[in-house]
Amino acid sequence: MDPWVWWLIAAVGLGIPLVLTAMPEFGMFAVGAVVAAVAAALGGGTVTQVLVFVIVSVALIAVVRPIAARHREQRPQLASGIDALRGRQAVVLERVDGNGGRIKLAGEIWSARTLDADQVCDVGQQVDVVEIDGATAVVI
Missing domain, CATH: 2.40.50.140 (Nucleic acid-binding proteins)
Known part of the structure; x- marks a missing residue:
């Protein structure tokens, strides 16, 4: 089986806990796996695929989490x-x-x-x- 298929299987596997636990970090790892699958489909080696997965996943966590936390804090509080x-x-x-x-x-x-x-x-x-x-x- 081609490596890009394994990356897609990993992305789906990481998407399942995202749905079950509502932890957005799993979604970011799943996106990293999809991008690594693209790198594999384009002919990147194993090291390249793993580096792409790690870089994309860490970048998403480093950038998206603080933005999401800031938006979560800014939600209007409705008094009842x-x-x-x-x-x-x-x-x-x-x-x-x-x-x-x-x-x-x-x-x-x-x-x-x-x-x-x-x-x-x-x-x-x-x-x-x-x-x-x-x-x-x-x-x-």
């Missing part, structure tokens, strides 16, 4: 649940002070208290939600 309510504005429905009150937040009525115990928010006033403490919105 109570995290999505922090920083939103609400309307006071019942006087809110350090002991409690009611606000309309995101279309729902919430119990609320002020962050500063001495602060008072009157009906109709716009307030900002600082945090959610259990089922109570803490506002300023």
Whole structure:
């Protein structure tokens, strides 16, 4: 059997763990094996084939992994649940002070208290939600 066929078999063999484990390094090794198969088909010797495999695989890992890691870190973080309510504005429905009150937040009525115990928010006033403490919105 020709050497390029063995390289293609190796590429498929490296592609299987890529699919099963979702480790992109296996894919980079598989690409290196495909390029080595091309080198073998063009008549490159065994040393050339192995060097091509190693150089392409290492280059892909050295270049692609940092780029992928950078993109993974830059994904927008979508806030959900109570995290999505922090920083939103609400309307006071019942006087809110350090002991409690009611606000309309995101279309729902919430119990609320002020962050500063001495602060008072009157009906109709716009307030900002600082945090959610259990089922109570803490506002300023």
